[in-house]
Amino acid sequence: MDTKFDSTADTVAESLRKMIMDGELKGGDRLVERNLAERFGISRIPMREAIQQLEREGLLDTFRNRGAVVHMLTASDVKEIYDLRALLEGDAIYRSVKRLDNETVARAELVHRLLGDASLAARQGELNREFHALLYSRCGNERQLKVIAELRSQVERYERLQDTLLVDTPSFQVEHKSILQACRVRNARGARSMTIAHLNSARDIVMQLVESG
Structure with a gap:
């Protein structure tokens, strides 16, 4: 179970990372966890883990009232x-x-x-x-x-x-x-x-x- 969870989160994180790298997700864009989970056909748990992974990498910022947002470089x-x-x-x-x-x-x-x-x-x-x-x-x-x-x-x-x-x-x-x-x-x-x-x-x-x- 744990191995599958990690694998799913890693795969989704890679897809989201590519979307940012390719400019599909731009600086300031908000990531709606529920919508993305539906798009990828997964539960919100691995989606949340993928978002947290990209936050640790500095690609996303998380705000209390907005959720995850693509980080804008200064x-x-x-x-x-x-x-x-x-x-x-x-x-x-x-x-x-x-x-x-x-x-x-x-x-x-x-x-x-x-x-x-x-x-x-x-x-x-x-x-x-x-x-x-x-x-x-x-x-x-x-x-x-x-x-x-x-x-x-x-x-x-x-x-x-x-x-x-x-x-x-x-x-x-x-x-x-x-x-x-x-x-x-x-x-x-x-x-x-x-x-x-x-x-x-x-x-x-x-x-x-x-x-x-």
Whole structure:
């Protein structure tokens, strides 16, 4: 019984997360628990658990009289999130580089080539996540990777509105290439500094989107 409950809540949380990431649910939108439970064909208990899960991830805010509302990022939120991402992702790649095997590097190189393919513009967000995940994968701290994923999800709704950004902005692919080259030669310090610089570039773009409303 417990396993089924957790599985249902997790599945619904993933669906709601995707709705936020895709912009179907926008900042300030209210989630009506009863209506969503009917839409997904489930009871309100797993729906409530899914909403609580997304609240813990920072995607939703819960108010006494309004219930759950999609969190609206402020410029201050963006700065805090990217400051944390720079610390955590810089450290993750620094420790991961020393343990990367050739197969993982080769997979990252393949993803990098796919990122440069304009015909795959609709998959840029997915490929970008995979590229970084591969290079962080040997950091040896699963909790750290989980927090990185949660922080990314808080701003990804803005990043995914710019799915073609990595195709249209050559500097992003240049930055990826530099990070990959540092990993290829196992230059941990270089990979860390380049990753932080890359995140700062992304932060500036997301900040502009948030400030423009």
